Structure formats: C-alpha cells, structure tokens
Amino acid sequence: MAAIVLTNVSKDWGETRVLDEVSFAAEAGSLVVLLGPSGCGKSTTLRLIAGLDQVTAGRIAIDGRDVTGLPPARRRVAMVFQSYALFPHLSVRENIVFGLKARSVPAAERERRLARAADVLGLAQLLDRKPSQLSGGQQQRVALGRAIVAESPVCLMDEPLSNLDAQLRGEMRREIRALQQRLGMTMIYVTHDQVEAMTMADRVILMDRGRIAQNGPPEELYARPRTAFAARFIGTPPMNVVPADPLGVTAPRPGLLLGIRPEAIAIGTEGIPATVRNVEYLGADSLIETEAAGQTIFAKADGKSELSPGAAVRLAWAETDCHWFDTETGERL
Amino acid sequence: MTRVNAHVAGWLLLLPAVAFLALFTHWPAVATLIDSFHSTPRGRRPAAFVGPDNYAVMIDDPVFWQSVSNNLWFAVGTIPVSIALAILMALWVNDRLAGRTWLRTAYFTPTVLPMIAVANIWLFFYTPQYGLLEQVTGLFGAPSHNWLGTPDTALACVIVVAIWKEAGFFMIFYLAALQQIPPSLAEAAALEGASRGYYLRRIVLPLLMPTTMFVLINAVINAFRMVDHIIVMTRGGPDNATSLLLFYIYEVGFKFWDTAYAAALTMVLVVVLGAVALAQYLFLERRTHYQ
Ligand SMILES: Nc1ncnc2c1ncn2[C@@H]1O[C@H](COP(=O)(O)OP(=O)(O)OP(=O)(O)O)[C@@H](O)[C@H]1O
Ligand SMILES: [Mg+2]
Numbered sequence: 001m002a003a004i005v006l007t008n009v010s011k012d013w014g015e016t017r018v019l020d021e022v023s024f025a026a027e028a029g030s031l032v033v034l035l036g037p038s039g040c041g042k043s044t045t046l047r048l049i050a051g052l053d054q055v056t057a058g059r060i061a062i063d064g065r066d067v068t069g070l071p072p073a074r075r076r077v078a079m080v081f082q083s084y085a086l087f088p089h090l091s092v093r094e095n096i097v098f099g100l101k102a103r104s105v106p107a108a109e110r111e112r113r114l115a116r117a118a119d120v121l122g123l124a125q126l127l128d129r130k131p132s133q134l135s136g137g138q139q140q141r142v143a144l145g146r147a148i149v150a151e152s153p154v155c156l157m158d159e160p161l162s163n164l165d166a167q168l169r170g171e172m173r174r175e176i177r178a179l180q181q182r183l184g185m186t187m188i189y190v191t192h193d194q195v196e197a198m199t200m201a202d203r204v205i206l207m208d209r210g211r212i213a214q215n216g217p218p219e220e221l222y223a224r225p226r227t228a229f230a231a232r233f234i235g236t237p238p239m240n241v242v243p244a245d246p247l248g249v250t251a252p253r254p255g256l257l258l259g260i261r262p263e264a265i266a267i268g269t270e271g272i273p274a275t276v277r278n279v280e281y282l283g284a285d286s287l288i289e290t291e292a293a294g295q296t297i298f299a300k301a302d303g304k305s306e307l308s309p310g311a312a313v314r315l316a317w318a319e320t321d322c323h324w325f326d327t328e329t330g331e332r333l
Numbered sequence: 334m335t336r337v338n339a340h341v342a343g344w345l346l347l348l349p350a351v352a353f354l355a356l357f358t359h360w361p362a363v364a365t366l367i368d369s370f371h372s373t374p375r376g377r378r379p380a381a382f383v384g385p386d387n388y389a390v391m392i393d394d395p396v397f398w399q400s401v402s403n404n405l406w407f408a409v410g411t412i413p414v415s416i417a418l419a420i421l422m423a424l425w426v427n428d429r430l431a432g433r434t435w436l437r438t439a440y441f442t443p444t445v446l447p448m449i450a451v452a453n454i455w456l457f458f459y460t461p462q463y464g465l466l467e468q469v470t471g472l473f474g475a476p477s478h479n480w481l482g483t484p485d486t487a488l489a490c491v492i493v494v495a496i497w498k499e500a501g502f503f504m505i506f507y508l509a510a511l512q513q514i515p516p517s518l519a520e521a522a523a524l525e526g527a528s529r530g531y532y533l534r535r536i537v538l539p540l541l542m543p544t545t546m547f548v549l550i551n552a553v554i555n556a557f558r559m560v561d562h563i564i565v566m567t568r569g570g571p572d573n574a575t576s577l578l579l580f581y582i583y584e585v586g587f588k589f590w591d592t593a594y595a596a597a598l599t600m601v602l603v604v605v606l607g608a609v610a611l612a613q614y615l616f617l618e619r620r621t622h623y624q
C-alpha cells in the first residue's frame with residue numbers, strides 16, 4: 001500500500017499557480033526525494049502534505065486515509081522546517097521532547113528516545129543550551145532530532161542538511177537513511193543537493209516550475225532523462241544539451257537537441273573537431289570546456305589534463321550515449 | 334583643535350540641555366527634599382528647619398495611610414486585569430480575522446483620547462438616576478445606586494476606568510511582541526500535536542515574558558501616578574475613599590497650601606517610583622538572556 005498519495009494537487013497563491021496538478025505516490029517505508037531549482041514548489045508540496053497550507057484543488061491521502069481537510073496534528077506527520085523553527089526559550093532537550101510532552105509520552109520512554117536521538121545526532125553535550133547558543137549546523141541537528149523522536153510513520157524534511165559541512169553532511173545522510181529504514185518511515189526529503197538525492201533516494205521526483213518533470217529511481221533520472229530540463233539538471237557537471245544539426249552528427253531526424261554527458265565524451269584523434277577553451281582541474285578528473293561549431297561542450301578527462309586553451313582536439317562518443325530531445329517540447333524521443 | 338578644546342566644545346554643546354534638565358528636574362527634586370525638612374512659610378514667618386517633623390506628622394496622618402492603602406488596592410485592582418485583558422485582546426487581534434485593523438484602532442482609542450474627556454464620559458456612565466449604568470441596571474429592576482457617591486463602590490468605579498484605559502495601551506506592546514514570533518513556531522507546535530492551549534502556555538506566554546515585565550513596571554508606575562481621573566470624577570471622595578497618593582499630594586500642596594508637608598509626601602512617592610525604576614533597570618540588564 002502506498003503511504004502518501006497526491007492526486008492532481010494544485011496550489012494557487014493569489015493569481016499565481018505554484019503547484020499545477022501534481023500527482024505522485026510514495027510507497028510505505030520508502031524515501032522519496034523532491035529535487036528542483038529554487039522556487040519550483042518543493043517546500044509548498046511539503047507544507048500541503050503536512051497540512052500547514054490548504055490545497056486549492058486535488059486530494060492528499062496518507063496510509064489510505066484522505067487527509068486533505070485534516071489539521072496538521074491529526075496527520076501524524078513529523079517535519080523538519082527549512083528555517084528549523086526551534087523554540088528560542090527552550091533548551092535543546094526541551095525542544096526535542098516538546099512533541100512527546102504534548103502527546104503525553106511517558107517520561108521513561110521520552111528519555112530513551114531523547115538519548116538515542118542525541119547520540120545519533122551528536123547533541124549529547126549540548127542538551128542544556130538554548131538555540132541561540134548553537135551554530136547553524138547544530139540548530140539544524142536539533143530540528144532533525146525533534147522530527148526523529150516523534151517516530152511518526154511519515155517524516156517530511158525540508159533541506160535538513162543544507163547548513164552542515166561536507167563531512168557531517170555525509171555522516172548525517174547515512175544516519176538519516178539508516179534510521180528511516182530501521183523505523184520503516186515513509187520520508188519525503190527536499191534537497192538541492194544531487195549527491196543527497198542520488199545516494200539516499202528510492203525514488204527522485206524532479207520538479208520544474210510547479211510541475212513534475214520526472215519521477216523515477218535515481219539511476220533512471222541519470223540514464224534516461226525524460227526532458228531536456230531533467231538532462232540539464234541531473235549530473236555534475238550536467239549533460240551537454242545542444243542543437244544537433246550544426247555538429248553534423250547523424251541524428252534520427254533533423255532539428256533535434258542532442259544530449260551527451262561530459263563523462264561519455266572521449267577526447268582523442270577521431271570525431272568532431274573542437275577547440276579547448278578552458279581546463280578546470282577537479283582532483284580526480286578535469287573538466288574541459290571546448291567549442292565545437294560555435295557551441296560550448298564540456299568533456300571530462302581522468303586525472304590532470306595536459307591540454308591547454310587553444311589546443312585543437314576531436315570529440316567522440318558512442319551512439320548509445322546519445323540522448324535525443326525535441327527542440328520544441330524538450331521531450332525525449 | 335586640541336583635545337582640550339574638543340572637550341570644551343563638547344561640554345558647551347551639552348550645556349543648554351543640561352541647564353534645562355537641572356533647572357526643571359534636578360533642582361526641584363533637591364529642593365523638594367530640602368523643603369521636606371522645613372516648615373511651611375506662612376505670611377511673614379519664613380520656613381524654619383524642623384528636621385523629620387513632617388515625616389512624623391505623616392505617620393500619624395490617617396488620610397495619608399488611607400491614600401496609601403487606596404493606591405495599593407488601585408494597583409492590585411488595575412494591573413493584573415489590564416495585563417490579562419491586554420494579552421487576550423492582542424492574541425485575538427493578532428489572529429487573521431477580517432477587520433483586524435479596525436479592531437486594533439478601536440482598542441487603542443482609549444489611550445489617545447484626552448483623559449479629561451474620558452473621565453467626563455465615564456462620569457456620565459456612573460451618574461445616579463439617568464446615567465448609562467443606572468439605566469441598564471434599572472432594566473433588571475435593580476434599585477438605584479450612587480456608584481461614585483458611595484465609599485464602597487467609588488474606588489472600584491475608578492479602577493474600571495483605569496483598566497479600560499490601560500488595557501488598550503498595553504495591548505500595543507503585546508501585539509508588537511506577538512508579531513515578533515515567527516509563524517513557523519506555531520506550525521511546528523501544531524505538527525508536534527500541541528493543542529492551541531498547550532502552545533499558548535509553553536511557547537507564547539514565555540516568549541511574551543520580557544514584554545510582560547516591561548508592561549508590569551509601567552503599570553505600577555502609572556498606578557502611582559494616577560491623578561487626572563480622580564480630579565475630574567471624585568476629587569478623592571467620598572470620604573477620601575478614592576484619594577490616591579498623588580491626588581493627596583496635590584490637595585495638600587495646592588489646596589491646603591501646606592507645601593512642606595506636600596514635599597515630604599512627594600519624597601515618599603519618589604522613593605516608590607525610584608524603586609520601581611531600579612527594578613526595571615536591573616531587569617533590562619538580564620532581559621537578553623535568550624535572544
Ligand atoms: N505564502 C506565499 N505567498 C505567495 N507566494 C508564495 C508563498 N509561499 C511560496 N510562494 C511562491 O511559491 C513558489 C514556490 O515556493 P517554494 O517555497 O515551494 O519553493 P522551493 O522549491 O521550496 O524553493 P527553495 O528551494 O528556494 O526553498 C515560489 O515562487 C514562491 O514565491
Ligand atoms: Mg524551500
């Protein structure tokens with residue numbers, strides 16, 4: 001049974017439609033990542049599921065129960081806010097157990113959950129501090145703790161790791177994923193970070209201006225982007241999407257967009273002639289910016305590239321690595 | 334300019350303000366203290382040093398003690414009720430209801446109206462026979478009652494007017510404080526399963542605490558500074574039932590012209606208000622502990 005189902009959900013703020021007929025399902029016990037550029041409606045989607053805002057049209061069901069009209073408290077949903085929403089006058093401890101007290105969870109159970117959350121999140125030393133005495137990342141972990149101890153069947157997270165350093169973020173990512181799987185929570189997780197999306201998600205929903213651009217497992221978004229938008233959004237660096245005709249490659253039909261990932265391009269003595277514009281050394285590999293037939297194409301090479309700007313090179317790729325998109329609609333062929 | 338010149342220039346710039354402050358605030362305060370240890374000059378007899386005589390008279394003065402007791406009752410009667418009302422009105426007005434701006438203005442009106450006018454309106458409410466209150470109680474067949482003219486009810490009547498006036502004023506402070514609370518706190522609390530009452534008790538009221546302390550101190554000061562309503566509505570009567578400290582000072586000083594005794598009474602008031610102000614300073618020092 002699917003735990004969270006959105007059916008044709010739309011949301012208007014005044015005249016503007018910020019969500020347009022969004023439908024998706026999150027399986028019970030799965031982690032779904034909402035991914036997309038800033039302002040595409042990710043937070044709005046979470047707020048509608050949590051019941052903090054009301055839908056303009058459509059239905060939301062949690063665990064087979066229609067919750068469209070229910071107040072937040074009756075949806076049994078935990079949430080990490082993008083702005084943390086910590087209570088400034090309460091200590092870390094009181095912040096974390098706030099919901100448990102409100103729901104009259106027995107003290108012993110409360111302590112047990114608090115201790116475990118503090119341990120997982122590395123907050124044990126900070127329990128008696130006020131939020132104002134914490135760093136941004138520590139505050140974020142408190143917000144995470146408050147959502148975790150609720151042990152709700154559904155947990156919504158709005159960019160919960162955006163303020164952490166790379167190492168802590170990696171640890172937290174694994175902790176959250178492990179916790180989610182151990183407790184069998186259904187989680188909807190909003191992020192800008194593709195690495196988070198790719199590593200954590202059972203399913204990624206890519207949003208674009210209030211619509212779903214693509215909904216599928218991470219490998220599908222990478223391997224078979226459904227639109228030119230998805231192709232340009234997924235991957236670091238993203239896929240090259242350029243008009244095919246000027247390049248003189250063989251295309252299924254004229255007037256198409258060709259998509260080709262930088263890591264699929266081989267720089268050598270065969271293929272399309274191009275000029276090196278710039279070389280960025282990234283550590284494990286180098287990103288080479290080239291110009292071919294007046295268009296910018298990025299290629300990736302292992303290690304430190306010896307090429308220098310102005311060098312003439314040739315770009316080649318396998319037929320199977322080509323993605324073809326309609327110029328008008330951006331749809332994949 | 335040399336350093337010395339800069340200092341001189343600085344003091345010269347301060348001089349006008351300091352002069353006026355000293356002339357109208359500091360000198361009268363000191364003079365009052367000195368006067369309170371002298372007798373009142375009468376006719377050709379100049380003021381003579383009498384030591385603590387004026388204070389001794391005060392201790393034996395039943396009207397003084399009644400004024401103190403009236404004033405305490407006045408404070409106890411007005412402060413908690415007006416603060417509670419202010420919080421309630423602010424919570425209500427802060428919610429997103431239609432006509433909210435209009436409501437806010439309505440609550441604030443008592444504060445901006447001139448006090449003399451306000452007192453006269455209330456005087457009409459309390460008038461025996463044809464006053465508003467009488468007409469309403471008359472509808473229920475209650476016997477006629479002279480609200481302001483009876484010692485038992487006069488102070489209560491004055492208290493009601495003060496509450497009506499103060500609550501709207503304090504509401505503005507609470508409204509400002511409420512709007513400082515991010516809406517996401519209410520949302521987080523709602524998601525955590527907190528009822529509205531629980532949220533108010535655990536989150537809103539504690540966050541309003543600094544405002545409450547501020548309002549409380551102002552309310553105490555206002556309670557001991559109250560004089561205008563009394564002058565218009567009851568003149569301290571009947572039988573000193575509504576005589577408050579400042580009103581008594583006014584009577585002693587400007588009706589009985591016993592200025593030395595009035596000076597001694599003033600010192601008592603100054604000490605009370607000074608203590609309240611000190612409490613406010615001490616509190617403001619520590620107020621920022623969680624922000
Ligand atoms: N209360 C509101 N009133 C009017 N417009 C709003 C409101 N809340 C959000 N919007 C608009 O809705 C759109 C989607 O906002 P939303 O917060 O969902 O974006 P987001 O995908 O979470 O972006 P980000 O990644 O920057 O957090 C934005 O264009 C925003 O301006
Ligand atoms: Mg957002």
